[in-house]
Amino acid sequence: MDPSSYGTYLVTQQSISAGRSTIAVVEDATAGGVDVVQLREKETETRRRYEVGLELRELTAEAGVDLIVNDRVDVAQAIDADGVHVGQSDLPVAVIRELLGSDAVIGCSTSTVDEAREAEAAGADYLGVGAVYGTFSKDVADDEDGIGLERIAAIVDAVSIPVVGIGGITADNAGPVVEAGATGVAVISEITAADDPRAATERLAETVETAKDVEDGSVGNE
Numbered sequence: 001m002d003p004s005s006y007g008t009y010l011v012t013q014q015s016i017s018a019g020r021s022t023i024a025v026v027e028d029a030t031a032g033g034v035d036v037v038q039l040r041e042k043e044t045e046t047r048r049r050y051e052v053g054l055e056l057r058e059l060t061a062e063a064g065v066d067l068i069v070n071d072r073v074d075v076a077q078a079i080d081a082d083g084v085h086v087g088q089s090d091l092p093v094a095v096i097r098e099l100l101g102s103d104a105v106i107g108c109s110t111s112t113v114d115e116a117r118e119a120e121a122a123g124a125d126y127l128g129v130g131a132v133y134g135t136f137s138k139d140v141a142d143d144e145d146g147i148g149l150e151r152i153a154a155i156v157d158a159v160s161i162p163v164v165g166i167g168g169i170t171a172d173n174a175g176p177v178v179e180a181g182a183t184g185v186a187v188i189s190e191i192t193a194a195d196d197p198r199a200a201t202e203r204l205a206e207t208v209e210t211a212k213d214v215e216d217g218s219v220g221n222e
């Protein structure tokens, strides 16, 4: 799948999933219409991460959903994932491109226009930009209220690759992120910690689709 289709993006984290397995959450999310899943189990040992990754590879492939691995090029290769997502403290994008080749999808986290331009020049296929709003799922050093929608719009203007907003995003506040120009939104808690992850995914995907229609002018300008 092309990252320009990454509208609804699930980042996994079993520790906040109310006792459900990451596999069960991803099954629900694929049934609910997620476009891409990132395996991000920072507290899980490598062997277990690999085993979960193999299962996710099978179920995402069947559902036609992309599978991205957080940080780890070796795990991505071992499970035949579609790509890798890295941040400013991880391996550089250009090095990952050398290792994985031109077909791999490489995502890079950025929170400023300069970082975004640099990641694009290095060969990133999409950007994860955040934290858009305040989040409890990760320690985000610079701004605990988030970088906000104006920064999203500035980054979208500065690059020509897709931008995915992340951080504190819910079905209630995702619309403005897409209306600011983001291709989509990435979430952990909105889906993972929901009572019904499938329904939460459906709600989020519906919000993203509606906002895209507003953004491209097909509704709301009659």
Ligand SMILES: Cc1ncc(COP(=O)(O)OP(=O)(O)O)c(N)n1
Pocket: 009, 011, 038, 040, 070, 071, 085, 086, 087, 088, 089, 090, 107, 108, 109, 127, 128, 129, 130, 138, 164, 166, 186
């Ligand atoms: C889609 C997406 N965007 C941003 C991030 C954050 O990546 P990073 O800054 O490398 O932090 P960790 O996730 O590795 O803790 C992401 N994972 N996904």
Ligand SMILES: Cc1nc(C(=O)O)sc1CCOP(=O)(O)O
Pocket: 011, 109, 128, 129, 130, 131, 132, 134, 135, 136, 137, 138, 140, 166, 167, 168, 169, 186, 187, 188, 189, 190
């Ligand atoms: C993994 C991650 N990266 C962020 C960034 O700003 O780069 S914010 C974040 C956590 C997103 O979790 P939630 O959807 O529960 O807020």
Ligand SMILES: [Mg+2]
Pocket: 070, 071, 085, 086, 087, 090
């Ligand atoms: Mg990282």
